[in-house]
């Protein structure tokens with residue numbers, strides 16, 4: 237039983253969750269993961285004032301805190317693992333103030349070295365009510381859901397407002413740097429801890445790894461920790477620290 241709890245906590249650290257080592261999802265497979273009509277209407281209406289709710293819970297708008305940072309909230313579009321817009325009108329990214337301050341440090345370090353680059357943020361805080369929508373909408377038995385998405389009863393670091401998903405934008409071209417896979421791609425080519433193997437198998441290139449290194453260097457320099465299965469995900473705190481310092485964001 238204990239083992240199962242630890243297993244679930246481990247999974248909850250990731251944005252959605254690290255997947256079975258063997259799995260690589262195709263677009264078609266992803267489409268089938270989410271039930272039609274996943275978000276009932278009353279849930280959708282409760283999302284209308286997410287920003288006000290975040291501010292009441294002490295979170296900050298990172299674009300107001302961090303000069304020049306770029307935000308493209310993927311969960312406010314259908315361009316994500318679930319192929320669902322679960323943020324409604326929300327287009328701004330919120331974090332705990334301390335995590336936003338760390339991110340400001342990373343952005344500053346990036347721009348000092350590469351004035352033409354900026355951090356490009358895909359996701360920050362994800363409130364528990366959205367986590368619940370993802371959980372309820374996932375077309376899998378409850379016992380298998382933790383393989384795909386953090387259990388809202390436990391909460392992951394995005395649910396505390398201390399995890400961030402991001403890439404790097406080239407301000408000259410207006411395009412994100414090539415990191416080898418898109419955001420929310422699940423499979424070995426996205427795994428930082430499989431890069432040597434993926435290079436050997438020619439699934440990713442040295443240039444793509446070099447781009448990831450730029451991101452990792454500034455994020456780690458600012459105090460963030462990466463995870464082994466997603467090049468885009470960084471945590472400002474451990475799950476234990478987050479649970480002690482912060483409340484789950486509703």
Ligand SMILES: [Zn+2]
Pocket residue numbers: 250251252359394399400401468469470
């Ligand atoms: Zn994430």
